[in-house]
Amino acid sequence: MILALVLAAALLAPGAAFAAQDGASAAHGEAGIEGVVTGPSGQPMEGAYVYVYTGEFPALGTPPDFVSDRTGADGRYTVYLPKGTYVAFARKKQNGERFGPLDKNDLASTERPIVDIENGMVKRDFKLYGLREAFSMLDPELKRLIVIRGAIRDAAGRPEKGLCAVAFKGAAVNGEMPDYISAPSDENGRYEIYVPAASKLTLAAARTGPAGFRVMGWYGKVNAAGKDITGVSIVLSKKVLSKK
Numbered sequence: 140m141i142l143a144l145v146l147a148a149a150l151l152a153p154g155a156a157f158a159a160q161d162g163a164s165a166a167h168g169e170a171g172i173e174g175v176v177t178g179p180s181g182q183p184m185e186g187a188y189v190y191v192y193t194g195e196f197p198a199l200g201t202p203p204d205f206v207s208d209r210t211g212a213d214g215r216y217t218v219y220l221p222k223g224t225y226v227a228f229a230r231k232k233q234n235g236e237r238f239g240p241l242d243k244n245d246l247a248s249t250e251r252p253i254v255d256i257e258n259g260m261v262k263r264d265f266k267l268y269g270l271r272e273a274f275s276m277l278d279p280e281l282k283r284l285i286v287i288r289g290a291i292r293d294a295a296g297r298p299e300k301g302l303c304a305v306a307f308k309g310a311a312v313n314g315e316m317p318d319y320i321s322a323p324s325d326e327n328g329r330y331e332i333y334v335p336a337a338s339k340l341t342l343a344a345a346r347t348g349p350a351g352f353r354v355m356g357w358y359g360k361v362n363a364a365g366k367d368i369t370g371v372s373i374v375l376s377k378k379v380l381s382k383k
Contacts, residue, residue: 170256171219174264176210176229178246183214184267187231187246195224195253206237217260225254229265239347242322244269283336285363289371290328291344291356298328299375302355303347306332306340316352317345330373336365344373 176187187210190203204225207216218227230247232239241247246267254261287306291299302324305317319340321332334340342358356375361368 169219169260170222170258171217171260172225172227172254172256172263173215173217173260174262175214176216176231176248176265176267177214178267179269181266183210183212184231184246185210185212185214186235187214187216187229187265187267188237189216189218189227189229189265191218191220191225191227193223193225195226197226209235209237220256222256222258225256226251227254227263227265229267231267239322283365284333285336285365285367286331286333287342287361287363287368287371288329288331289369289373291324291330291373291375292328293375298324298326299344299355300324300326300328301346302328302330302344302375304330304332304373305343305345305354306334306361307343308338308340310341317343320345320347334363336363338363342371342373344375 172189172191176184176189178184189207191205191207193204205218205220207218210216216229228248228251230241231245233242233244246269248265248267250265252263254263287304289304291302291304293299300323304321304324306319307315308318319332319334321330324330324344332342340361340363342361343354344356344358345352345354356373358371358373361371
């Protein structure tokens with residue numbers, strides 16, 4: 140079963156990111172970002188992607204504006220860009236997919252450099268880390284993590300495959316991006332979502348993909364005091380409430 144830990148605002152390019160432009164093939168002249176992606180031990184990382192957002196303070200939980208081609212055995216990448224200011228980061232999903240929630244075995248960079256593109260190529264290298272290490276580097280509070288396990292079911296009790304469990308800090312309103320998100324549920328509707336210990340959250344099930352992000356059913360409030368929580372079933376509703 141796939142597990143996931145994602146802080147949407149920091150490392151996630153959600154399932155809706157399929158609209159991103161291919162920065163390696165749609166060249167805008169000979170300007171952009173290039174470099175090498177390496178793994179935790181410093182080795183060149185094959186199968187990684189670099190994601191680029193326009194502006195100095197982009198919403199990193201939204202789809203990227205540009206994405207590199209898959210890195211080869213040498214870990215090298217290139218993203219051609221028009222003149223402007225950008226923020227970039229890298230990650231590698233073990234299943235080879237370009238987009239989607241991160242799995243527990245996936246890798247991500249912690250650096251999100253601001254890059255000014257004028258003329259020519261700007262060199263930026265990225266080092267990838269395991270998710271637990273990456274998240275603790277971004278926020279020391281995330282060193283203590285717990286997992287919420289359960290199943291997503293429809294109103295008749297049948298398992299729902301392919302939906303994500305999502306968690307919001309405090310209360311939540313439908314349409315907001317979640318703070319944490321799981322990988323898609325399996326054929327039995329099972330999910331696992333990692334969240335910081337000692338956090339109060341609102342849990343829901345959501346659909347992510349080319350059509351965007353939509354909450355399909357609310358579980359309600361969860362107090363993640365410090366121990367793993369199991370048996371949490373999220374039931375879909377024909378009439379999805381806007382707030383729980």
